[in-house]
Amino acid sequence: MIAYQLITALSDAKPQSHLIARVSCAQLPQTALVAEMxxxxxxxxxxFGCAPFARITLLPDALWHDALTEGLLAALRPLIASPASADIVLDATDIDDVVLAQVLRFLFNQAHRLSDLQLKKTSEGVRIKRITALCLPEQQEKLETIFRHQQAIAHGMVAARRLADIPSDRCTPQFVVEEAQKLCSAFPTLRCDVLNEEQIVEQGLGLLHAVGKGATCPPRLLTIHYDGASDGPVRCYVGKGITFDTGGLWLKEGAGMYTMKYDMCGAANVLGLMLTAAELALPVRIMGVLALAENAIGPDAMQPGTVATACNGMTVEINNTDAEGRLVLADAIAWASQRHPQARYIIDMATLTGAVVKALGYELSGLMTQDEPLRAALTQAGKRSGDEVWSLPLDARLKKQTDSAIADLCNTPTNNAAISASAAWLLHHFCPQTIPWAHLDISGTALWRENGRSVASGRPIPLLVEHLMGDL
Known part of the structure; x- marks a missing residue:
């Protein structure tokens, strides 16, 4: 765990710290070195020559107010890749709140490295252990709240990232269940329920069963309940948890399959969100639903043309076995709505379509909903948190994209158009109109891509926590 503290004078910083400050910071030491820098x-x-600090970094003032392009983060990433000190001193005397939140989450997330999985022999270097904020006395109360919230958000992100980064031969549906149970046991306000493969069939989750039945490691439906209040509406979150996606009989090519262990990031992020809510002791009731399955090939794998029945009775023609995420989400959304028909809202999240990346890139999550208040609230929460969303259309003009001659719906449009919105149009059939619902396609944002490699990012946990706190 990375700790933090606030100071109002650099003389209170721990010796041999790494000082990161604005060029114009008034509290910098008046030395020839600083003047030259x-x-x-x-x-x-x-x-060199920066005692009592181990390292001094001065960054242009404009970066400390650049929330749009994350300029300060871009400058910090190579600096923090090999820390010079376990203690970071961050100039917080004049910084945009969104930029500060982004930077703090980045720094607190240094608690997790791929090497922590102990799958590669590496020599342990310096690890960041403390973040010290240099601030003005009148800023302390506000900054204490910001630091506490971002630390809790980062803890949830780290839990989600660690789980997602584990190779899929280990990270099976049952493994996710067991890890979630361990993590949730630390909080009395969290409890877990799980359906095994027989119970999934018994309770009519035919879409989840269809996706998972081809794998040797069977599917699971994990529900995490957070009781931060004794009554009030339940806020529901649903996550796609495909622990590995081969594409099924609609087999992906090798290059497209390489990162498919991350097809469970939606479910991992629901878990991280629940842990953050518990750590912050938010006064709400929440239910998180993790739809867990491996989409594999084999004698029992679902076939193109199969018609499966969801737990709400709707039938779906599976004309593409590589469009499996929307199937498990549909069942989980319907299942959640049946458990809480008076839910405050249902928000699902999934690495669902590559098409959303083509539309929005890697910085924005796709938001699809027909509920305008929920759209506005999530959009504003994205701007406040620096974890932004962008709306895509969702209305009856997409109806033809899910028409089927043999079932109520088909899982992919035959014309290969509007892929992301068509998936959302399918999903909206599984949430009653009486419950506000939103779909987040996080295919572009769930991973952090650098130097040709991908790792889990923990997004959109910051967005969802900000939205939760704004909805108290």
Whole structure:
């Protein structure tokens, strides 16, 4: 765990810290070195002659107010890749709140590295253990709240990222269940229920069963309940948890299959969200539903043309076995709505379509909903948190995209158009109109991509926590 503290004078910083500050920070030491560094047009960084600090980095003032392009984060990433000190001193005397939240989450997330999985022999380098904020006395109360919230959000993100980064031969549906149970046991307000493969069939979750029945590791439906209040409406979150996606009999090519262990990031992020809500002791009731399955090939794998029945009685023609995520989500959304027909809302999240990446890139999550208040609230929460969403259309013009001659719906449009919105149109049939519902396609944002490699990002946990706190 990475700790934090607030100070109002640099003399209170721990010796041999790494000082990161604005060029114009008034509290910088008045030395010839600092004066020379201030003359730089860009990043000024040194590890020499900067005692009592181990390293001093001065960054242009504009970066501390650049929430749109994450300029400060881009500058910090290479600096933090190999820390010079376990203690970071961050100038917080004049920084945009959104930029500060982004930076804090990044720093607190340094608690997890791929090497922590102990799958590769590496020599342990310096790890960040403490973040110290240099601030003005009048800022302390506000910054204490920001730091506490971002630390809790990062804890949930780290839990989700660790789970998602584990190779899929280990991270099976049952493994996710067991890890979630371990993590949730630390909080009395969290409890877990699980349906095994027989119970999934018994309770009519035919879409989840169809996706998972081809694998040797059977599907699971994990429900996590958070009781932060004794009554009031339940807020529901549903996550796609495909622990590995081969595409089924509609087999993916090798390059497209490589990162498919991350097809359970939606479910992992629901778990992380629940852990953050418990750590912050939010005064609400929440239910998280993790639809867990492996989409495999084999004698029992679902076939193109199969018609499966969801737990709400709707039938779906499976004309593409590689469009499995919307199937497990549909069942889980319907199941959640049946458990809480008076739910405050249902929000699902999934690495659902590559098409959303083509539309929005890697910085924005796709938001699809027909509920305008929920759309507005999530959009504003995205701007406040720096974890933004962008709306895509969702209305009856998409109806033909899910028409089937043999079933109520088909799972993919035959014309290969409007893939992301068509998936959302399918999903909206499984949430009653009386419950506000929103779909987040996080295919572009659930992973952090750098130097040709991908790792889990923990998004959109910051967005959802911000939305939760704004909805108290």
């Amino acid at each position: 201030r003359e730089s047009d860009g990043i000024a960084d040194t590890r």
